[in-house]
Each structure stands twice: as structure tokens, then as C-alpha cells.
Amino acid sequence: MKNVKTALIIIFLLVLGGFLFIWVQKELAFREELRQRPLPTRLHPIVAEHRDRLIERTEEIGIDIVITDGFRSVEEQEALYRQGREDSGNVVTYARGGESYHNYGLAIDFALQLDDGNVVWDIERDDNGNGRRDWFEVADIAKELGFEWGGDWERFRDYPHLQMTFGLSIKELQRGWRPEDVLEE
Structure with a gap:
């Protein structure tokens, strides 16, 4: 047995x-x-669709925005990282190439566009005159659309930055994971 x-x-x-x-x-x-898997070469279609919705919805409440950045190659990210360190200018990012959601087509940056065409990064403006800062109104709409806002970050507040992570970390994206390209109905 x-x-x-x-x-x-x-x-x-x-x-x-x-x-x-x-x-x-x-x-x-x-x-x-x-x-x-190759790195993306464009903004993710869902991010692009929500970017367009954000522009439309902010226009409806009298706030004009301009998207100042979207997809960014690893080389472009490295050049931005060098700015203020090895190259002249102010430090504009803490992310090296491959460490930003921009490098995977999952992030955009925005600014306010004035009636005269000038672009400003003034988080205090209330040009639509409703008693709320325009910048924060844009961020609230973006969050309703599914973006995460860099202004909510604790360690480093990145007010122009909006991203959709699809639940993926930078490490997972670096390992080759990619979100689906399916638009929501």
C-alpha cells in the first residue's frame, strides 16, 4: 500500500x-x-479621441486650449531631459527617454490659448469669468474623460500633463505591454 x-x-x-x-x-x-514589440509612433487612438473631446468640451464653456505636446519619441524625451541639465534652459521633465507616458502615445500636454492667439501656462486665469480657474476646469473635464492629471500628483505637480495609463505602469510599457486600440462605444 x-x-x-x-x-x-x-x-x-x-x-x-x-x-x-x-x-x-x-x-x-x-x-x-x-x-x-516596437514602440508606438503616434498618439494612441483612444487618447487622440479623448483629446479631441476635451478640446470640444472646453470650447463649449468658453475656454480655448492648445495641445502643446502629444506623442514624443524616446530621443525627443532624452533631449527634453537634458534641458536644464546638460543643455541650456530650464528643467522641464524628470523623465528620461522611455520613462514617460508620452513615449508610448498615452499622454498629452495642454495650455490655455488667449483670444489674441498667445499661449499661456497661467493656472490662475479665469477668462470665461465664472469664478473658477480655467486651468482647473480643463483638468476636471479631462478627468471626466478618463485622463489622469499631473496636477494631482503629490511628488511633482505637472499641471499641463494629462495621461491615460490603461492600468499599465511605465515598467510594464518598457517590457512591451501595450493597451488595446479599441475605442469605447
Whole structure:
């Protein structure tokens, strides 16, 4: 009886080991496939659609915005990172190339556009005269549309920044994970 139990345990462990071996091989192949996925070259279609909705909805309440940045290549991100460090100018980002949602087509930056065409990054303005700061009205609309707003961040407030992460971290994006390109109905 003891030999039968031992044999059954050995068979069970061999079968389990076989399943684990196959699963590990598939997981390794999947991860390699992810690593080989190319970086996006444009703004994600859902982000682009919501960007357009944001512009429309802010216009409806008398606030004109301009999108100052969207998709950004890793090389462009590195150049921005060098600004204020190795190159002249002010520091404008703390993210190196590949560390920004812009590099994956999942972020946009905005500013306010005045009637005379000038663009301003003034978070105190209330040009539509409703007693609320225009910048924060734009951010509230963006959040209703599913964007995360950099002005809500604790460590570093990035007021012009809006992003849609689709639940993916920068590390996951760097490993090759990508959100689906399916628009919501």
C-alpha cells in the first residue's frame, strides 16, 4: 500500500512538473515577444479621441486650449531631459527617454490659448469669468474623460500633463505591454 501511494505521489509530481515546465516555456516566449514589440509612433487612438473631446468640451464653456505636446519619441524625451541639465534652459521633465507616458502615445500636454492667439501656462486665469480657474476646469473635464492629471500628483505637480495609463505602469510599457486600440462605444 505504501509503494502505491509513493508511486502515485511520484506520478502526480511528474505530471505537475511537466505542466509547470510547459507553462514556464510559454511565459518566457511571451515575455520575449513582448520585449520585441516596437514602440508606438503616434498618439494612441483612444487618447487622440479623448483629446479631441476635451478640446470640444472646453470650447463649449468658453475656454480655448492648445495641445502643446502629444506623442514624443524616446530621443525627443532624452533631449527634453537634458534641458536644464546638460543643455541650456530650464528643467522641464524628470523623465528620461522611455520613462514617460508620452513615449508610448498615452499622454498629452495642454495650455490655455488667449483670444489674441498667445499661449499661456497661467493656472490662475479665469477668462470665461465664472469664478473658477480655467486651468482647473480643463483638468476636471479631462478627468471626466478618463485622463489622469499631473496636477494631482503629490511628488511633482505637472499641471499641463494629462495621461491615460490603461492600468499599465511605465515598467510594464518598457517590457512591451501595450493597451488595446479599441475605442469605447
